[in-house]
Amino acid sequence: MPGPISTWSGLTRGLKRLHGETGSPPLRLLAASPGAGGRLSKSTISNILNGKHPTLEQLTALLAAFGTSPKTTGGMLAAYWRILAEHEPPAVYPCDIVERAESEREALHVQEEARRRYRGIEPEPELDWYDEQLRDAEETKWRRLEMWVDSLSDEELAALNHQAAAASGRDLGSELNDVRDLPGQTA
Structure with missing residues (x-):
């Protein structure tokens, strides 16, 4: 009988064994199971069973999805903590x-x-990858605008404000203050 699990590869092998002992249910069924409680996706389960290191929450959810006994769950969680406690090379x-x-x-x-x-x-x-990229681009645009405005001297800002007022009747100073007051924008 092998000793206690003390490595990530050992934990992965143990999880694969548990998956097999439960009849190797499809990953989408495991992800949708009440034990998983919406905390796991099919791809996350696949990644874990293929060697990706799970978080404690993911491991707990996966063990619940497998329907493991309290003894098995306790042993796997103890192995998880033992692995984390060891110094990684x-x-x-x-x-x-x-x-x-x-x-x-x-x-x-x-x-x-x-x-x-x-x-x-x-x-x-x-956010999905695309929405993250959009958010980051928008945030970068605002930061650049803020840095540019902050770098202007009072004379340059007054000249720009005068040009905008002459061209369209806009008051850049109040517009900048409005932008700075928007939620999520920093001054």
Whole structure:
């Protein structure tokens, strides 16, 4: 009988074994199961079963989706904590550094979501890749505009305001103040 699980590959093998012992149900059924509780997607389960390091919440949800016994769940969670407690060797290839950083970032995200739920704050909706790119581009545009306006001297700002007022009757000073007062914009 093998000893306790103490590596990520051992945890992955154990999860694959549990998946097989439950009859290898389709991943979409596992993701939709009451045990998963909407915390796992089909791709997340696939990634975990193929060696991606799960977060504690993902592991707990996957074990619940498998319908494991309290003893098995306790043993797998103990293995998870044992693996985290061990010092990881230094990265041996560049992708390892990125994978570890991503894993740490995801763990921080899970902690932040737990804090938000505890405080009764609604979680921010997750954006897909395209929407994130749009949001980042818009945010960058506003930051550049702010930096440009902040770099103007009082004389340059007055000259621009005079030109705008002469051309269209606009008051740039009040428009800039309006923009700075928008939610999500910083002064």
